[in-house]
Amino acid sequence: MAKTKTSFFCQNCGTQSPKWVGKCANCAEWNTYVEEVIQKKQSHSKQAYSITSDKPHLISDIVAGNTLRFPLPDKELNRVLGGGLVQGSLVLFGGEPGIGKSTLLLQIALSASNLKVLYVSGEESQEQLRMRAERIGITNKNCYVLTETTIQNIFQQLEIIKPQLLIIDSIQTLYTSLIDSAPGSISQIRQCTADLMRYAKTTQVPVFIIGHITKDGSIAGPKVLEHMVDTVLQFEGDTYHIYRLLRTTKNRFGSTNELGIYEMTGTGLREVSNPSEVLITVREEPVSGVAIAAITEGVRPLMIETQALVSTAAYGTPQRSSTGYDLRRLSMLLAVLEKRCGFRLGSKDVFLNIAGGIKVEDPATDLAVVAAILSSGEEVPISPRYCFAGEIGLSGEIRPVNRIDQRISEAEKMGFEQIFISKYNKKEIPKNNIIKVQMVGKMEEFFSKLFG
Numbered sequence: 001m002a003k004t005k006t007s008f009f010c011q012n013c014g015t016q017s018p019k020w021v022g023k024c025a026n027c028a029e030w031n032t033y034v035e036e037v038i039q040k041k042q043s044h045s046k047q048a049y050s051i052t053s054d055k056p057h058l059i060s061d062i063v064a065g066n067t068l069r070f071p072l073p074d075k076e077l078n079r080v081l082g083g084g085l086v087q088g089s090l091v092l093f094g095g096e097p098g099i100g101k102s103t104l105l106l107q108i109a110l111s112a113s114n115l116k117v118l119y120v121s122g123e124e125s126q127e128q129l130r131m132r133a134e135r136i137g138i139t140n141k142n143c144y145v146l147t148e149t150t151i152q153n154i155f156q157q158l159e160i161i162k163p164q165l166l167i168i169d170s171i172q173t174l175y176t177s178l179i180d181s182a183p184g185s186i187s188q189i190r191q192c193t194a195d196l197m198r199y200a201k202t203t204q205v206p207v208f209i210i211g212h213i214t215k216d217g218s219i220a221g222p223k224v225l226e227h228m229v230d231t232v233l234q235f236e237g238d239t240y241h242i243y244r245l246l247r248t249t250k251n252r253f254g255s256t257n258e259l260g261i262y263e264m265t266g267t268g269l270r271e272v273s274n275p276s277e278v279l280i281t282v283r284e285e286p287v288s289g290v291a292i293a294a295i296t297e298g299v300r301p302l303m304i305e306t307q308a309l310v311s312t313a314a315y316g317t318p319q320r321s322s323t324g325y326d327l328r329r330l331s332m333l334l335a336v337l338e339k340r341c342g343f344r345l346g347s348k349d350v351f352l353n354i355a356g357g358i359k360v361e362d363p364a365t366d367l368a369v370v371a372a373i374l375s376s377g378e379e380v381p382i383s384p385r386y387c388f389a390g391e392i393g394l395s396g397e398i399r400p401v402n403r404i405d406q407r408i409s410e411a412e413k414m415g416f417e418q419i420f421i422s423k424y425n426k427k428e429i430p431k432n433n434i435i436k437v438q439m440v441g442k443m444e445e446f447f448s449k450l451f452g
């Protein structure tokens with residue numbers, strides 16, 4: 001077989017070089033050269049899918065049919081995808097190793113009994129997949145598995161099996177014989193993804209690609225994959241906790257604001273349809289240092305529990321530690337409490353934790369964090385029927401947050417009696433609330449209303 005021509009290209013400026021070089025002679029960047037296929041021989045045309053050539057059309061003449069979506073047997077995933085899986089779409093499913101990517105997608109493959117599914121795994125043997133399937137406990141007569149890593153062989157099998165849904169367990173293990181570099185290298189990943197994209201677009205078969213996330217949080221190193229695919233899903237969570245969040249960071253067929261929540265059980269992943277209920281600990285008596293925040297994850301309102309522990313520093317330097325919440329934000333809130341409200345926290349250890357192993361970024365959590373810190377510092381419990389949604393500014397003012405109506409109705413639905421929000425959110429408050437809405441503008445006002 002004649003060897004395909006490859007060449008090395010600088011990823012920064014595009015300079016071509018026949019050999020790999022460490023430093024680009026043109027832009028002086030280091031480590032930017034990546035091998036790419038520059039010309040494919042005709043003999044490969046069978047393996048590599050080619051796009052049929054097209055003529056330009058007037059955009060007004062094109063009939064926009066409803067994109068063909070088919071719902072998957074998983075409500076959370078359907079919602080995150082924007083209402084079902086679109087035919088011919090390429091979905092990148094990223095996440096840290098061990099988070100449950102293979103489990104979730106195998107579960108989908110097994111429960112989609114109306115579809116012929118091919119699950120290609122380059123990571124596990126057939127026996128391992130079978131064991132996992134037994135653990136999940138669903139059987140599907142239409143689910144095929146293939147343990148193969150060479151993309152040309154995979155395409156051959158695809159032509160025989162003709163699946164309706166293709167799942168690739170890890171793009172990092174795929175290998176195209178057109179390029180010399182090792183599986184997992186950028187050029188391999190890019191070439192394989194491009195081939196899979198062409199396959200998806202020409203056959204209209206939706207393809208899920210699992211991608212491991214590197215230490216810095218991006219999928220397969222530089223963002224080489226994200227721009228090529230239609231949808232990027234991220235599976236996150238803490239492997240020591242049971243909850244997993246599924247987010248979209250890119251979606252050509254829907255919004256990127258959706259969030260799916262799963263619980264890892266002994267028999268696969270379970271959809272969590274009422275997350276607020278599971279994230280809040282039900283306690284017999286109120287305890288100090290706990291406050292409930294009404295946050296939104298994308299467009300989904302969610303009640304989460306913030307826990308704080310304030311104690312006298314045992315050693316000279318007080319410790320500040322935070323799990324699930326930005327540590328710098330915590331330091332800022334402590335500084336505001338100290339400077340604007342006169343609380344002496346300078347000699348105290350402060351520990352903050354968001355229950356359930358969830359990471360929050362919504363600034364509306366601030367008010368609950370402050371309430372939890374003060375409740376712990378003063379040893380006064382907050383009623384478990386109260387919740388909070390407000391951002392705190394540097395001058396100690398309580399700033400408005402978005403989607404306040406959704407937060408209020410979620411709090412009401414969950415049976416909360418009072419919600420503390422910024423008074424600047426007043427206009428957006430829905431009428432006819434059963435829940436009492438407490439509006440506060442300054443920290444002092446907030447404390448006197450909360451602790452009396």
Ligand code: TYD
Pocket residue numbers: 095096097098099100101102103104132135136264265266267268269
């Ligand atoms: P896995 O899907 O292999 O992760 P990834 O493909 O993202 O690397 O899942 C790994 C973890 O999930 C593993 O530590 C075991 C756990 N697990 C369960 O808790 N319950 C189950 O039913 C299964 C199949 C796995």
Ligand code: MG
Pocket residue numbers: 101102103123169
């Ligand atoms: Mg896996």
